[in-house]
Amino acid sequence: MTHSTTTAASRGGDTGTAVQVKGPKGPSRGPASGGKRAAWLLAAVVVLAILAGASLAIGARGIPLGTVWEALTSFDPANGDHAVVHARIPRTVLGLLAGGALGLAGAAMQGVARNPLADPGIMGVNAGAALAVVTGIYVFGVATFSGYIWFAFIGAAVAAVVVYLIASLGRDGATPVKLALAGAALSAGLYSLMNVILVSSQDTLDRFRFWQVGGVAGRDWSVVIPGIPFLAVGAVIVLLTGRILNSLALGDDIARGLGQRVGLTRAVTALGIVLLCGTATALAGPIAFVGLVVPHAVRFLTGPDYRWILPFSLVAAPVLLLAADIIGRVVLLPGEVPAGIMTALVGAPVFVWLIRRGKGAGL
Template identity: 85%
Template sequence: MGSQRGPQVSVRAGRLASAGGKARTRQVAWLLAAVVVLSLLAAASLAIGARGLSLTTVWQALTQFDAANGDHAVVHARIPRTVLGILVGGALSLAGAAMQGVARNPLADPGIMGVNAGAALAVVTGIYLFGVTSLSGYIWFAFIGAGAAAVVVYLVASMGRDGATPVKLALAGAALSAGLYSLMSVILVSSQDTLDRFRFWQVGGISGRDWAVVLPGLPFLAVGALIILGTSRILNSLALGDDIARGLGQRVGLTRGVTALGIVLLCGSATALAGPIGFVGLVIPHAVRSLTGPDYRWILPFSLVLAPALLLGADIIGRVVLLPGEVPAGIMTALVGAPVFVWLIRRGKGAGL
């Protein structure tokens, strides 16, 4: 009997290994397809706009730039906008996926930790008190405000015996957001000039940005992305519950703190660079789970690729839907993201963590 069981176990193990290999191959194929889609949308972002250009012209502008050629100048002017769309989309989706894992809340987004509210209040304060008028100036105020708000939320949620539980994080974030938005409203009501300047940033978008806006945010985005991408196994453990995570050797408080740091760096930088863009960090992780399941080792890379594709696609549509004007990408992502999110919820897939 024992001699018969040995071959049977080996056969089953071989079948499981084969199934696992096929699943990995399928995931890699889907990921490569997503990269191709993102590349095509990046090329379209350089070509499509109020002044439409051919892909041949785009290629010539990138490889044989002629400063006297107006079309080439247009292509180079669109490069920072396209790069920013890729960076912001990737940052928001990584942060959103990590938030949902840390908070074990499928509806978590930058608002749950007060990031958007902190960034918005800081920008309003910079405009009102210091007369900041440029996007490069907004970056630092928004980043400081987002980081400070997230730290306060985590410290408040950490009080008590159980530490920063998912419920306490959500409640602390909601309470702080309400308070910060109230303070912001007081300032905006008392200053029409501040309101006029703030509205441009508050809508959320990637138009009108140049390298002077993009480059200061790169170090924060890079560090935040490295932290979150390195926490995939940690997020898998936290998704099983704090007790099981501790049983697997995780220091839950420390790992939540490290992950929260990455979230703050990504959300703060993205919000500072492009304003509060909604639905990207909420919808994409849900959609990705329908392809990958609950494994964050796949959720994070897929989110990193698909979210920029969504943001660039929304930005491209916004450029041409109301010519000669533009609809900001923040509005387009809401128009695209809201129906998709409702559809995902009705399907009942991808919402589980």
Template identity: 80%
Template sequence: MSTTTALPAAGNGSQAPATAAPGTLRGDPRGRERAAWLLAAVVVLVLLTGTSLAVGARDVPLGTVWQALTAFDPLNGDHAVVHARIPRTVLGLLAGGALGLAGAAMQGVARNPLADPGIIGVNAGAALAVVAGIYLFGVTTFTGHIWFAFTGAAAAAIVVYLIASLGREGATPVKLALAGAALSAGLSSLMNVILVSSQDTLDRFRFWQVGGIAGRDWSVLLPGLPFVAAGALVVLLAGRTLNSLALGDDVARGLGQRVGLSRAVVALGVVLLCGTATALAGPIGFVGLVVPHAVRFLAGPDYRWILPLSLVAAPALLLGADIVGRVVLLPGEIPAGIMTALIGAPVFVWLVRRGKGAGL
């Protein structure tokens, strides 16, 4: 994995100054274009949300969906189907938004356009913690998975940051990437040792490992809401910080940034978002990698726009993948984690070949 140490001019050749007025059209000459993309993403997300409530093994007309939401009749079978799909749709919105924000922030912290939250060992830490919870404590519920996965993700991120901070230069992007890759390999090996030694643990774990948003209810979603909200707040407020970090550590220090502290705060937001999303929906790949890349291709390198656009576009991708997975193999379905890989991989290859989305 390669990293860049400065803000390249790849793509449209523009870079947003860290001192520009945040989020205003006056300080951002491309503000109207970016606002139009954000509005379009919101419209697409609303449409996909409605489609998620309507489409499945039993299709429901959109008019009936609206009636089920505004005037629920418990004796109406279509209304019951719509209400059964609400937790699944809400989870798609939460997990997708969390993964999109986490991916965009991680690429900014690591200054690596091919980075995703897995670079700091979040997914590996969450997976090992879930396996340990199943093997040692017999955890079988999704609510139990939440706490183990979140704890594992946070612990892995802290260990990676501490290892990368050793030495005179501190936690540089290269050291973060190397420490994250090494820890991920080690944690994955430990997880495989447990899985090989316990068939029962393997049987329970494999359903979570695939990644998906089906089969969850409010008892799973509600415990994760505070973590997602806190992580989203931390990351969304870090747009100007990420712009400064993208210019390089020396320039960021010259602009008054405390580079180590800034990276630690943003990394905390990433852990909250990605750890909770992984706990709720399993290790869903490509969402945190492809969406920020596509957003950067459309809106440029300014993180004050990349972050909110990723927050909206990522759940649209996850819901779209889930909807396709419901209908391609009726009466069965393909988990969303598999569909995001099938959809995201060719899109990512196209973006990289175009070249404009590859630079930070």
């Protein structure tokens, strides 16, 4: 029988420590020290900045980096290249915001649910947002992304609250297993209702399917700006839960023994997750694998300490999303492959590789 590595994040110190138990294949390499973690985080920020610049330069019409800098510092409306760069800025900003939100929320969701496969689907976020958008199109005739935002956000928030309330029923409260089961059951029901509407209205299907694919193309500032306050509040809430998630990772009984109010803790963290996932899904559509793959990948550098996992996920997730978007722009010229499809194509094999290695830090 294979013995898994047992880890526990220390409550003391600024960098956190991890205790690892030697398995049958010998001791696994522990997480990097605090200084190395900081260096890796800085390197990730540099990579993200490079990709942001590449996002402004690369596309069906390539722009030299020097021209990109000129467009940002001394914009000339009569210059066609400058106009292209400025047209790509909202797309790049949305990639940064949505990617960071999904990575941060995915890491927190895995900590709250103590489920390594947790992603926006486990709380019904994607299903709730999708049904709300379909309802907005079918009933209210919504036809713009700025209109989708509010329906998607409300649907995601309501679905997450319903999942949590259902999972909270009973003596033990919202346990990880009950959260997963409630989320799966609600998602199945909501998607069934959505399909009933779609098969009865071709016009609704035609409008909905572009949003459903998920991506950052075709959005402008009218779509991006309304979501920024929600993302900011959600990010602050989740980033402040690192120590709390470390306690929850030890189990509910131990967390209570350490003075945590488990139910309230999960509810507050879930609020931040809903704000992040709901807004990101509303802005960019349901983008898969970002919130699932990135937290697993960063654990190879951070270990099980959520005080490091959360900021690493915040930076690494938009790296994946921007890279997927850039590749999607050039892989089938003159057309594009939406970022939501590219993240699945890139993320799925990476996730399988991470799982097969089987040496990552536990939750």
